[in-house]
Amino acid sequence: NAGVTQTPKFRILKIGQSMTLQCTQDMNHNYMYWYRQDPGMGLKLIYYSVGAGITDKGEVPNGYNVSRSTTEDFPLRLELAAPSQTSVYFCASSRPGQGHTEAFFGQGTRLTVV
Amino acid sequence: AQSVTQLGSHVSVSEGALVLLRCNYSSSVPPYLFWYVQYPNQGLQLLLKYTTGATLVKGINGFEAEFKKSETSFHLTKPSAHMSDAAEYFCAVSEPIYNFNKFYFGSGTKLNVKP
Numbered sequence: 001n002a003g004v005t006q007t008p009k010f011r012i013l014k015i016g017q018s019m020t021l022q023c024t025q026d027m028n029h030n031y032m033y034w035y036r037q038d039p040g041m042g043l044k045l046i047y048y049s050v051g052a053g054i055t056d057k058g059e060v061p062n063g064y065n066v067s068r069s070t071t072e073d074f075p076l077r078l079e080l081a082a083p084s085q086t087s088v089y090f091c092a093s094s095r096p097g098q099g100h101t102e103a104f105f106g107q108g109t110r111l112t113v114v
Numbered sequence: 115a116q117s118v119t120q121l122g123s124h125v126s127v128s129e130g131a132l133v134l135l136r137c138n139y140s141s142s143v144p145p146y147l148f149w150y151v152q153y154p155n156q157g158l159q160l161l162l163k164y165t166t167g168a169t170l171v172k173g174i175n176g177f178e179a180e181f182k183k184s185e186t187s188f189h190l191t192k193p194s195a196h197m198s199d200a201a202e203y204f205c206a207v208s209e210p211i212y213n214f215n216k217f218y219f220g221s222g223t224k225l226n227v228k229p
Contacts, residue, residue: 031215040123042204042221043158090157091135096215101146101165101208105157105218 002012002026006091006106013081013113021076021109023091031094032074033058033103035068042114043090049074116141116207120220128228133192135175135223137205140186146208146215147188149179152222153201161203164188175199200227 007022025032028102030051035043049068063085065077072094078085088110092103121136141144146165150158162173169181175198179190188205202224208215 033217035219040221043120043219045212045216048216092158092217094215094217101149101215102160102163103206103215105150105159107157108155110155 001066001073002104004091004093006089006109008109009107010110011112013078013111015081015083015113017081018077018079019081019111021078021089021111023074023076023106024072025074025091025093025104026072027093027095027104029093030071030072031097031106032068033094034064034074034076035090035092036060037090037108038087046076046089055078067102078111083110086113087111106109116145116209116218118120118205118207118218118220120203120205122223123221124224124226126226126228127195130172130194131200133190133195133199133225135190135203135205135225137188137190138187139207139218141207141209143209143223147179147181148205148206148208148217149173149177149188149190150204151175151201152204158204162189166200167219168184180182195225195227197229200225 004025033044033048047066049055092107094103117140149161164181205220214222
């Protein structure tokens with residue numbers, strides 16, 4: 001029972017490079033989310049998706065892009081990495097209305113931009 | 115948008131002492147309320163949740179929380195702290211607009227348990 005799986009767990013990027021953070025879930029959840037966690041700031045929503053083909057911006061979307069071609073996968077793309085994007089990134093999923101009111105989280109991706 | 119305030123970014127208690135972590139929220143609609151725990155280098159794990167019904171909810175590891183609508187609070191308690199409780203705790207609120215849940219998180223409280 002894998003739940004929400006994120007890869008990679010750690011990554012160091014140089015300024016200006018790009019990368020994709022992968023997220024997949026095997027719980028058939030409609031809703032998926034990307035958060036970033038900075039010390040003392042809690043979690044901030046970057047993007048979310050309510051189903052395949054549907055995505056929308058959260059609180060801090062600048063510098064990121066997402067896609068949702070399948071129910072299972074929700075990759076987060078960083079273009080032109082900047083030091084301000086150094087953070088821990090969490091993917092989560094939920095399925096409201098089916099008894100699962102909470103979000104289920106992956107283990108996180110720790111990204112450093114140098 | 116909702117806001118969630120966790121009073122105290124760091125709380126330190128002795129082993130065996132009462133744990134009290136505070137959470138207040140703002141909401142114009144009945145919220146769903148959650149407490150998550152995060153151990154070092156791990157993801158967030160659900161401790162407990164309130165959706166409807168009984169306002170005192172019990173979670174894993176002996177934790178419980180009480181929803182007080184008049185005080186817009188959802189404080190987390192545990193009668194006797196254990197060393198293994200040392201972690202960061204996040205209060206979260208969801209806004210069940212139509213059929214979509216957006217989750218809003220507090221800034222977190224790090225719990226230190228002294229021997």
